[in-house]
Amino acid sequence: MVVEENGFLDVDILVFGKFIRYLPHIILGLRLLGQNGTGNEKQQNRFKLDKIKCNFSGELAFDGFKINSKAVKEIELLSENLEECLSDKKLKIAFKTPIMIKTGNFPPDLEKLLNMIRHRLILYVNEYGDGENVPDFKCKAITTASNAHFHKLISNSQRTKKKEFHTHTGTVEYLVEEMDGNAKQLLRIGSLIGAGPKPSFGLGFMNIMNG
Incomplete structure (x- = not known):
């Protein structure tokens, strides 16, 4: 997969149950991964985490600076x-x-x-x-x-x-x-x-x- 320079890549992340409490850990992990880079030529594959949006509420859970955990909507599968x-x-x-x-x-x-x-x-x-x-x-x-x-x-x-x-x-x-x-x-x-x-x-x- 190739992402052009200054391009954007959307990634879906599934979070189950009480694991939503680890949203700050997810953000930190993605930011550190972006700083270190990915693949064989890591210097050329660095990225910045721009934002995180909840697919169910449509609201921003992370705007690049602040975390809003209340924006994350939980759903009950049986409903x-x-x-x-x-x-x-x-x-x-x-x-x-x-x-x-x-x-x-x-x-x-x-x-x-x-x-x-x-x-x-x-x-x-x-x-x-x-x-x-x-x-x-x-x-x-x-x-x-x-x-x-x-x-x-x-x-x-x-x-x-x-x-x-x-x-x-x-x-x-x-x-x-x-x-x-x-x-x-x-x-x-x-x-x-x-x-x-x-x-x-x-x-x-x-x-x-x-x-």
Whole structure:
């Protein structure tokens, strides 16, 4: 990725629950990273943290000088309404960032996609645990249409060296035959945290659309 000189780069950061108290730590970390620079030629890849805006409230949480923690709005996932996206039991999902599927081809069936969301949630909430605190779900659906775009992504790091990620973007449409409350909740969560591996690379984020 290349950002032109004096350009701007928008970055989304997910903060869960009480971790919002660490907003000053996030700001300090980003400012120090910007001072040190990134990549192999760090002198040429320095940046300045301009501002932080809450996506839910639309207000500035950091204006470059002052922190306004009250601008950060918390949302309750269970309060989000999904029914309007399940009109006539049709569901459409658009992958706005590439998704990586370790086994199988794109698109994943809906049950597999929900499992990918669930596994990412388990990673976030109990750090490689067995997921006993994340309930299972029931879902049956038929994939009715899809379109896909293949992406071969290259990653370089000192620890893992050069790696390739085979990913896809696109859309998929499902006809839902059965979906319990846990499955609907996972879809709501997936619309925020995404699905599948490599969340640190920004993979697997999606939009739930009207079917």
